[in-house]
Amino acid sequence: MSIVIEQLNYVYMSGGPYETKALSDINLTIGDGEFIGLIGHTGSGKSTLVQHLNGLLMPSSGRILVDGLDLADKATDRRAVRRRVGLVFQYPENQLFEETVEKDIAFGPKNLGLDENEIARRVKDAMRRVALDYDELHERSVFELSGGQMRRVAIAGVLAMEPQVLVLDEPCAGLDPRGREEILSLIRNLHKEAGTTIVMVSHSMDDVASLAERVIVMNHGEVVMDGAPRDVFSCGEELRGMGLDVPQAVMLAQKLREKGYDIPEGLYRTEEIMAEIMKIAGKEAQHA
Amino acid sequence: MQNKQDENRIIASSLTYTYPEAAKNAVDGVTMRVKKGEFLAILGHNGSGKSTLAKLFNALYVPSAGTVWVCGLDTRDDDLVFDIRQHAGMVFQNPDNQIVATVVEEDVAFGLENNGVEPKEIRVRIDEALKAVNMTKYAKKAPHMLSGGQKQRVAIAGVLAMKPDVIILDESTAMLDPSGRQEVMNTVHRLNKEEGISVVIITHYMAEAATADYVIVMDGGKIAMSGTPREVFTQVQRVRELGLDVPPMTDLAYMLRKNGVNVRADVLTVDEMVEEVCRLSSSN
Numbered sequence: 001m002s003i004v005i006e007q008l009n010y011v012y013m014s015g016g017p018y019e020t021k022a023l024s025d026i027n028l029t030i031g032d033g034e035f036i037g038l039i040g041h042t043g044s045g046k047s048t049l050v051q052h053l054n055g056l057l058m059p060s061s062g063r064i065l066v067d068g069l070d071l072a073d074k075a076t077d078r079r080a081v082r083r084r085v086g087l088v089f090q091y092p093e094n095q096l097f098e099e100t101v102e103k104d105i106a107f108g109p110k111n112l113g114l115d116e117n118e119i120a121r122r123v124k125d126a127m128r129r130v131a132l133d134y135d136e137l138h139e140r141s142v143f144e145l146s147g148g149q150m151r152r153v154a155i156a157g158v159l160a161m162e163p164q165v166l167v168l169d170e171p172c173a174g175l176d177p178r179g180r181e182e183i184l185s186l187i188r189n190l191h192k193e194a195g196t197t198i199v200m201v202s203h204s205m206d207d208v209a210s211l212a213e214r215v216i217v218m219n220h221g222e223v224v225m226d227g228a229p230r231d232v233f234s235c236g237e238e239l240r241g242m243g244l245d246v247p248q249a250v251m252l253a254q255k256l257r258e259k260g261y262d263i264p265e266g267l268y269r270t271e272e273i274m275a276e277i278m279k280i281a282g283k284e285a286q287h288a
Numbered sequence: 289m290q291n292k293q294d295e296n297r298i299i300a301s302s303l304t305y306t307y308p309e310a311a312k313n314a315v316d317g318v319t320m321r322v323k324k325g326e327f328l329a330i331l332g333h334n335g336s337g338k339s340t341l342a343k344l345f346n347a348l349y350v351p352s353a354g355t356v357w358v359c360g361l362d363t364r365d366d367d368l369v370f371d372i373r374q375h376a377g378m379v380f381q382n383p384d385n386q387i388v389a390t391v392v393e394e395d396v397a398f399g400l401e402n403n404g405v406e407p408k409e410i411r412v413r414i415d416e417a418l419k420a421v422n423m424t425k426y427a428k429k430a431p432h433m434l435s436g437g438q439k440q441r442v443a444i445a446g447v448l449a450m451k452p453d454v455i456i457l458d459e460s461t462a463m464l465d466p467s468g469r470q471e472v473m474n475t476v477h478r479l480n481k482e483e484g485i486s487v488v489i490i491t492h493y494m495a496e497a498a499t500a501d502y503v504i505v506m507d508g509g510k511i512a513m514s515g516t517p518r519e520v521f522t523q524v525q526r527v528r529e530l531g532l533d534v535p536p537m538t539d540l541a542y543m544l545r546k547n548g549v550n551v552r553a554d555v556l557t558v559d560e561m562v563e564e565v566c567r568l569s570s571s572n
Contacts, residue, residue, distance in 0.1 A: 041465045041466070041467055041468075042435055042436055042437075042468060146335060147334050173462065173463065174459070174463065175492070176332075176334045176492050176532070177533040178531040178532075203465045203466055206536065243466065243467035244466060245466045248535075248558055252537070252561055255559070261569075270536065270539070270540055274540060274544060274547075277544060277549065277565055277568075278544070278549060280565060280568065280569050281550075281568050281569075
């Protein structure tokens, strides 16, 4: 299932004194099974864009096709589209409201009108995917859980809708390193094992570098870069100019190159740069 | 404690705090200090007690046992609460939850007005505070039109206007993008260096902690590790056991050493790693 975005424009508060063009002429195709990292500074339009992917916002002009269905078309069942494209908001745990973990995760499937057995299956399956122990936690109040656990419950609630595309808006914001690693590894597994298409909005270049296969960079409501991580992260100057970082491994490679070391362009993972340093050290060790 | 007050801004002695009806102490017998002019980072996984500790530092919480002195003032004394908060100002995580006025400069004035500062003096202090955080040209703007980093700098200005000796930032950069985080960190580092204000940051970003003079790692309400960033982060295994990360370059140094490459273990920054690689290749 693919999502095609054609000539998308979006204007906030259209016609008023604070009219703001949030998105301008976006053209993108999100292919089946891709893992996309979406980056850009605050106000660049990332969150506005992802809210278009399942019809929460409708384009001011242009169109979005989800699996060939035009979201603006009255004949399109938008609820069916939302089932296929799951959206996890920033700080999703703020939306938890049910008495127990199980009820909260079951809320979506229940509204689909599924039968009890199917709902129970989905809840268990979703909890397994986010590494929450069903037996231990399903009857607990969501408000007794740790921050990382609450976030996983919220993600499980989206997964219980069994979406084919999962869009996550800053899924690790505000978590401690352990919580962050837990969320990242569950996203990695969803992509690897279930083949779910992932669009991850993130401020952490290191997280994007370690997971994404394709990086899209937004600035002032436009898509300014779109490519493989090694190509995007090799544009360190441009990224910094847009208020973004590059992964530290990229900075290190750049500075070593400036010192005259022969480090190939396009390295962005810590393991890659480590291999290069090993070569430098190894070669010298032979002389010694 | 008065004799030590000149050198220490905050002293905690066997400090303990228990939330109502909680089985365990959130902060459990912590003894520590924040020195004059020091930049201190407090780390720890969620639930380790670090935010509770911060809230004990400006009398938002009162100790269940033990004592906190802020510039010599005992936080258990109800009559001193406002003095204490003037000495130790706090900036919280969510920029939208701590701005109260509809105009930036009025927001900065809020604490001053409540403290009955003379209007003339208020004017001077607002101007100084906004200048110190580089927000002078936004003085008349509406806070909701600002970016997250700008809002946090307004919040810092509000604290600065009170002429504090210590600023405490409780995950104040957690909701910001990289440039917003950088703005806030640059601002507090400058205030620390130029004005000599002590800074306590509670953070999940190891790169921020790496810029501090001293690091404390909390676990189970107790101090699990403490030392300079180098001393703490070099213990990669221990830091990981405590649910934390090490800065990316320290991690790289750790992996290189595991692979028999003789770099220093206490590398914190990209520039230091570059130096190490240069040293490696020239020492032969």
